[in-house]
Structures are given as structure tokens and as C-alpha cells.
Amino acid sequence: MASYRIATIEGDGIGPEVTRAAIRVLSEACGAQHLDFVMLEGGAGHYARTGHVLPDDTFAACRDLDAVLHGAAGLPGIVYPDGTEVGNDLHLRLRFRLDLYANVRPVKLLPGVLSPLRAFEGGGIDYVIVRENTEGLYASRGAGVVLRGELASDTLVVTRKGTERVARFAFDLARTRNGAPRDGKRRVTVCDKANILRSYAFFRAVCDEVHAGYPDVAIDYAYADAITVHLLKRPDFYDVIVAENMFGDIISDLGAATAGGMGIAPSAEIGDRHGLFQGAHGSAPDIAGSDVASPVATILSGAMMLRWLAEARADPALVPAAERVEAAVGTVLREGSAVPHDLGGRAGCTEVTDAVCRALA
Template identity: 75%
Template structure:
């Protein structure tokens, strides 16, 4: 545990809906234990579908202000089935969508890493096999693409609907640069050790994606030590199953990135152990990649691992931003503790086929830390 006299960080914390409160409290407990009780100040703020039902606002002004003004934001989960706007779209998505646009969180970062102790459904790449393993990152453009049309599409007399795909030079340049810089910090692809950015698109069909690719090519010239690779969105769904060890960093338009990151998560154990970060130049939001799972909410059945590993991502982002090496070491300790628990096989969360409750997983990870 670190010296509590070191700088502290204030974290805007939204528990959210469904299993959100359970996994958030678990992540808070583990992060506090690893970093020392006074290094992280979790400032609880409201938001989500439950808050919308009570007040008519999914993201209150004070929560937006906290996410903007404090050091980072941590979110549990949002969404409840059947709670929709008049146009049929879900209210739950609105919380992080508003935060993305208000805080300009343009890079959605999804690590796809097979943890020790977890069996991959991809037999040839399971970590228990010689030379096996999966470890790459998907960087999804987070503020443009097809999802930029949310709330602005056309529905004409119940007969015609359309949404526009938006790709700008600025948006593509900055997410491509983020991807190349991230590759430069990693050790390269597992297969050959090469630092490589794969551009995922449909440049063969649509001008918008051809433009996305051409801008990525331009940015690549700034990074001569990193390879560039290309994959069509349909083909990469096959490649992520057949040769996941080839990939280092993948950059994609919003919707394509959304789809392939869930596929990637399935190859390393599922959404319940998959973290994510939404990152901009000045702000960042971290949350598990899973949904709110209201069918098991309040039953102590949720896996806290995705939330805990999202907290690890948050610590590493803060460490980079503030030059805090101790925080980076704490992040490494938490990740090792999670893998230690999974490797022993004594505590396995329900989504991985075990029976360990959320509270039991949390306690086991705390013991591994100690």
C-alpha cells in the first residue's frame, strides 16, 4: 500500500443501474486497497436510467461538471430494459453518449487480453497452449461515424428511415494518431513482435471509409517505426478468430469498432471481464464493457472483474498524465492479483462457469493484493 502523503486524485463515480452499484463498489474497494485509503477520493454523483425515471435527466448538470472538473470518471453500468425515448431508442445509452460528446472523449479503448487462468474458446490460441495467448487493443473512434446520427436521423411517415455516416479529417487524424502512439508504447503483436496498426474499414465500398483509410495513411507517415495494415470489417471478424496473435492495435470507425470489440471480448472470456476506457485529450471515463444485467442485479452474482480492470486502466491513464510511477505500479499489482485469483481456480465468477459471488471475488482479489 502506498504512502498516503503522496498526491491524491478525485474520481467522479457514477454507480448507475442494474449491477452497476455492485461492481462499482467492488472496484472502489480494490483500488483503495492497492493505492492507499487517501490516494483516491471517490466522489459519488448520480446518473443513469434510475435517475432519469426519478428526475427526467439521465445526466444531471452536477454530474457532468464533476466528470469535467475532477481527475477522472468511473462508471458502473447504465440501462434498464423497456426504458426508452419516444423514438424507441434506449435511455441507458444516453449517459455515456452525452459524456463522450460533452467531454470530447474521442478514443474508445478496448484491451482484448487473455488473462492467466481464463480459457479461450479459441483452442489454438489458449494461453495454456505453447505459444498461445491473445493481447491486442481496439481503438474505436468515439464521437463520429454512424453513431453521430443518434437523435438526428430521419423517419418519414413510417415508411423510410435514414441515418448519416460522419467521418471528418480532424476526427480521423486524432484517433489514428492515438492508435499509433499507443502501438509505440506496447511490445508489438504476439506473433512477430511488430508494432502494427490495423485500419478496419469498408474502403472498397464507401467513400467515407476510403477517406478514413487515406487519413490514417497520412498519419502513419509520422510513425515510420510502426507498420500499417488494413482489414475490411467483414474480413476482420474472421481474422480475429483465426489469427488474433497477429494484431497489436486496431483502429476503426465508431460502429465497426463497437462490433469487433465485443467479438474480441468473447475470445478472451466475455464481457464480464472486459474493461474499457473512453479517452480524450483532457478527460477520461472508465467502465466495464458489459451492460447493466438487470436480471441478476442485487443478487451478488455479477463479476466485478471488468469494473476492476477498468479501474486499472484509469490508474494507468492517471499515471501517464501525472507522471505518477507509484500509481502505475499499483495498477500492475491489481492486474496480477486478478490473474492470481483466476489461476488458482478457487474463485471463478459465474459468467466464466464458476459459482463465486461478486463479494467473494472481491474478497479473494483483496487477499491476493495483501
């Protein structure tokens, strides 16, 4: 197994706790000699101290090292003059500067976790949302117009290149999966508002064009408002969902809630050359330092990092390590030996991490 250098930004709030937990687990799974976690500064707290949310040396490391592991960013009251949050800007800058165009959010009901959807408490939720990550409505970040305190506008941007590449990513991903739990069929669902806005009709049309090259994968469509109902009523129908930036952001959090919450929801932001991995949750500064945060989302994001490195660096030896991490988390949750607070248990960050490491051993 080769060695890899991981650009590691702990960030704010619970970020340092969950990042260190993930480092422990990943080092246990891979062997400390194979992963070198290079600690870097960045986030809202760093901005408050220095005026820089993403220092130049941190960006250079994220660009040049093998992958990026991020804890969380953001603190109450630390905002830019226009009122936008400083913490969010850390990974937004990395997202755009590293061209991390595919935000990958697995939604999977893990062993031992009760879903608020009673009909699916025994399983049946296992799909992935692929969110276009560099365009859409969020492309207006920092460029919206506020006119005389009377009018505000932001622009929705959809390009052929941006849509083609995220659609290809979604169809390629579907080819690697086992299909939807309901029928085993590999399918990509296009989430949009093509019935209302030309930009979304264009998004759907480009996805249709890409689908022509994937006859082995079915295509499906859902309007963004309707899919919020479908994800509650029939989540087992879905395999891979591809969506514009803002819609993908919204439905990803809804999906996470059906599978146990943000504290166990992993996330990856992937481009052609770079990958950033972090839990889908925020920095939760209200519980920072109290050892009650769940490290599960960041640990599972680390497993996603290992799988991505295995493919990006042609190192299949990393796949068994990722599988061991995922299995260890499943064992801990299924046996109930260390259930985190956000899932109704009493185990803190350290206790959950210890239990996962024991399961690995």
C-alpha cells in the first residue's frame, strides 16, 4: 500500500473533535505509516484572528496533496460585511478553486439506526444524491445585486459543460451500484423544475443527451417539490439522484434526516483531480468541547476518501480498509455498544471513536 498525504483542516466548533476521531479510525484501519495527516489552518476562527478564512499555504496544500479532510467551519456572529457567513466560505472557495463539481451525499439507513419513516425502519433506504457543485443559483455567491435597499437579485447559471460532467458522474456512479432497493434497477433520477424555468429544462435536456450513452442505466425525472414527498413515501425507489446546486443542497438534508440525521451523514466533493471529504453537518458550536458530538459522519466521510483514493490513485488496497471502517461503524450502531447522542444514546465523541477502533481491531 502506498503512502498518502492528507490536507487536514479541523476548522471550528466540533470540527477539531470529529476530525481527530476520524484520524484515529483511519489510521487504525490503514496503519499510521500509510496516511500522513498534514494539519492546516482555516475557518471562521482563523478569519477572526488573521482576516483570512483560507490562507494561501492551506490552499496550496489542499491543491498539492492527495486529498482533503475537513472537520467543520463557522462560528456565530463571524460574518462578512454583506452578512454572509465566513465559515461557509472556506469550503466554497476550495470548491470553486479546485473545481470540485460533484457533491456526493450518500443516504443510507445504517444497521441499528431507526428511521423516522416507520415503514422503512427495517432498511430499504440506500441512494446517493449527486449535486452539481459549482454552478446553479450558488454561482451568484458574492455577485448578487442589492439595489437601493429595495431590490435584490441573484442569477441561476446552468452550462452545458457543467451539466454534462455532473450527469456523467451520476450515470457512472449508478453503474457501480446494485440498483435501487425496491427493484434492483440502476437508475438516475433528474431533479429539477423543468416545468417552470428554462434553465432547468436545459439541465434536463442535457441529462437526456448524456443518458444516451448509458443504455444500461434507466433515467427518471422528479420535480424538486414533488421529490420531497417521494423521498418520504418511497425512498426505496431511488438509486442515484442528480440535481442543480441549490436543489441538491436542500434534498440532501431531507434525505439525511430520513436515515438518522446529519450527525451520521457523510459527504464528498469531487472533481477530476481533487477530492474533499467532510461530514454533512455544521460546526455545532453550542456543543463544541463537550465531547458529545457524533464523529460518525466524519469517519464515514473518511471511508469515502479511501474509496476515492483507491480509484484516483489506482490503489485497490485501500478498498478493504474503507470496507472495514464502514463495517466497524455498522457493528457499533447495530450492537448499541456506543450510540451517539443524536441517535438517542449517551455515548460521546471519544466513546464512539473508541468503540469503532475496537470493532476494527
